[in-house]
Amino acid sequence: MARMRFVPQVCPFCGCGCGILVGTDGEEIKLLEPWRRHPVNEGRQCVKLWELPEAVQKDRLERPVRMTESGEPRELSWNRALEEVAEVLSTHEPEEVYFVTSAKAxxxxxxxxxxxxxxxGTNNVDHCARL
Incomplete structure (x- = not known):
């Protein structure tokens, strides 16, 4: 079993810039914990960091998928997925399109x-931090 080492990083979930320590065996992330001596979060950890392992799951989607009529997922090329999105967007006026961004981004x-x-062409952008 490989020895775990901790790599200091900045949490990617928001703009605060909290320090985290990523425990890795060189192959996988094994542990996440707050960086105790970091000047931004001073060793504290928000709830978002607890969810970070979800972003690195091996079975997460990495390519576009479209559900078939029978409900089965079918993988698409990036080009085809973007073409389909463009087709849908082209049927709407700019003011009919709305973007909701995320504090986890x-x-x-x-x-x-x-x-x-x-x-x-739309100004319809919102963010969950405003809610």
Whole structure:
């Protein structure tokens, strides 16, 4: 069994920049814990960090999937998936499209989402932190 080592990282869930220690055996993430000496979170941990292992599950979706008429998942190429999304979007006016971003996404992810919304011609962007 490989020896576990801890790698200091910045939590990706929001813009606070909390320090976390990622315990790894070199192959997989085995443990996540707050970085006790980090100046932002000072060893405290929010609930979002507890959910971080969900993002690195081996059986999570990594490619686009579309459900068939019979309810079975069918993998699509990225190009085909984007074409299908574009087809649906083309049937709506910009003000009919609405983006809801997430506090579990990084600031950069949320920035890109609002840039996409603006590119499509809508100002309909919201975030769960406002709710």
């Amino acid at each position: 990084t600031n950069e992810d949320n920035y890109v989402a609002q840039k996409l919304a603006r590119t499509l």
